[in-house]
Amino acid sequence: MTRDRGKPRILVTFGTRPEAIKMFPVVEALRKHGGFDVRVAVTAQHREMLDQVLAFAGIRPDVDLDLMQKGQSLDALSARIVTCFGEALDREKPDRVLVHGDTLTTMMASLACYFRRIPVGHVEAGLRSGDIYAPWPEEVNRMVTGVIADLHFAPTRTAAEALIAENVPEDSIHVTGNTVIDALLAARARIRDNPSLAPGLHALRERFAGRKILAVTAHRRENFGEGMHAIARALVELAKRDDLAIIYPMHPNPNVESVMRPALENLDNVALIDPLDYLEFVALMDASEIVLTDSGGIQEEAPSLGKPVIVMRETTERPEGVAAGTALLVGTDTNAIINETARLLDNPVDYAAMARAHSPYGDGTASKAIVEAIAERMGTRA
Numbered sequence: 086m087t088r089d090r091g092k093p094r095i096l097v098t099f100g101t102r103p104e105a106i107k108m109f110p111v112v113e114a115l116r117k118h119g120g121f122d123v124r125v126a127v128t129a130q131h132r133e134m135l136d137q138v139l140a141f142a143g144i145r146p147d148v149d150l151d152l153m154q155k156g157q158s159l160d161a162l163s164a165r166i167v168t169c170f171g172e173a174l175d176r177e178k179p180d181r182v183l184v185h186g187d188t189l190t191t192m193m194a195s196l197a198c199y200f201r202r203i204p205v206g207h208v209e210a211g212l213r214s215g216d217i218y219a220p221w222p223e224e225v226n227r228m229v230t231g232v233i234a235d236l237h238f239a240p241t242r243t244a245a246e247a248l249i250a251e252n253v254p255e256d257s258i259h260v261t262g263n264t265v266i267d268a269l270l271a272a273r274a275r276i277r278d279n280p281s282l283a284p285g286l287h288a289l290r291e292r293f294a295g296r297k298i299l300a301v302t303a304h305r306r307e308n309f310g311e312g313m314h315a316i317a318r319a320l321v322e323l324a325k326r327d328d329l330a331i332i333y334p335m336h337p338n339p340n341v342e343s344v345m346r347p348a349l350e351n352l353d354n355v356a357l358i359d360p361l362d363y364l365e366f367v368a369l370m371d372a373s374e375i376v377l378t379d380s381g382g383i384q385e386e387a388p389s390l391g392k393p394v395i396v397m398r399e400t401t402e403r404p405e406g407v408a409a410g411t412a413l414l415v416g417t418d419t420n421a422i423i424n425e426t427a428r429l430l431d432n433p434v435d436y437a438a439m440a441r442a443h444s445p446y447g448d449g450t451a452s453k454a455i456v457e458a459i460a461e462r463m464g465t466r467a
């Protein structure tokens with residue numbers, strides 16, 4: 086390991102697909118700045134889906150802890166992260182660590198930094214649902230990280246206010262927009278320049294030509310059990326419409342598969358497929374009429390593409406989309422999912438009101454703002 090002499094070392098860390106999507110623009114912006122020795126450490130809390138994003142972003146991690154194990158419990162995984170990431174810190178000796186969001190990687194990496202008095206910058210800080218069990222365990226993961234971090238990059242004013250209400254010093258909070266929009270705009274530009282980059286969708290688009298596409302994802306832990314069954318029933322009912330096709334890239338989780346496969350597998354106008362590469366998923370959202378999801382990141386992305394989002398969750402820590410009129414929080418009530426989707430499909434005025442391409446989550450400049458704030462705090466010149 087060689088140190089880029091004289092430059093402060095920043096270690097960027099993440100472990101899951103959504104974190105990688107939201108952090109690769111930050112890594113790029115730090116490198117572009119030129120004043121930092123930039124290193125990347127992945128815990129690989131999710132292996133395959135993470136690797137796909139790393140390949141797309143052209144990032145080769147400097148440290149790969151490869152921690153994923155089958156059926157990992159939250160406590161065993163937490164213990165492995167704090168121990169192994171701590172050892173990596175002792176080798177890497179960064180001047181600052183950047184973490185993202187609300188995973189176990191986020192919280193346990195922050196804790197390992199705290200034990201060594203290494204300052205932590207928290208990207209996507211200040212999201213709160215107000216309920217420590219929904220989403221679980223993410224709400225507490227991000228709260229603990231917020232207590233340790235000395236730089237908080239809040240994607241929106243609402244997130245900054247949540248931090249201020251928890252007595253986080255205002256001068257440590259920067260409202261930057263969400264880096265997911267930086268990633269999305271980069272991905273969309275790449276596909277528009279070169280549509281052959283998203284080949285997986287061609288066959289599906291041909292199969293469903295003339296139909297309106299609903300893009301669906303559902304895999305949140307809070308929805309396991311009855312929530313998943315209720316979502317499946319709604320999709321079965323919607324699939325009876327012959328003007329529709331449903332494309333559902335399904336998370337490889339038994340709690341999802343065991344419900345969705347029997348319900349949807351044999352329906353003609355439903356494609357239950359493997360998770361898509363990021364570029365393909367962006368192309369799918371772009372090609373769809375409405376997005377139905379319980380995902381966090383997708384609630385942020387779809388409005389930038391002008392797609393109404395039906396959020397199949399009881400609470401959201403992303404209320405900005407609902408307030409801006411681009412997302413509807415419908416929960417997992419079967420009838421509510423069916424009725425709201427049908428209303429949008431059948432009522433062009435309601436649809437147009439939601440589809441106004443307006444994102445409350447930023448304009449694609451979040452990473453640049455984050456790097457400027459770090460450079461200012463560390464007194465680093467380009």
Ligand SMILES: CC(=O)N[C@@H]1[C@@H](OP(=O)(O)OP(=O)(O)OC[C@H]2O[C@@H](n3ccc(=O)[nH]c3=O)[C@H](O)[C@@H]2O)O[C@H](CO)[C@@H](O)[C@@H]1O
Nearest residue numbers: 101103106186187220223334360361362363366380381382
């Ligand atoms: C409580 C909560 O909301 N927590 C969130 C949740 O993240 P999420 O719900 O956003 O996660 P997903 O839905 O898995 O990912 C979404 C991303 O993946 C892309 N995508 C999707 C389908 C596909 O087939 N191919 C893809 O490429 C898509 O465009 C988007 O960018 O957990 C994270 C920690 O795990 C948290 O940090 C985050 O707050």
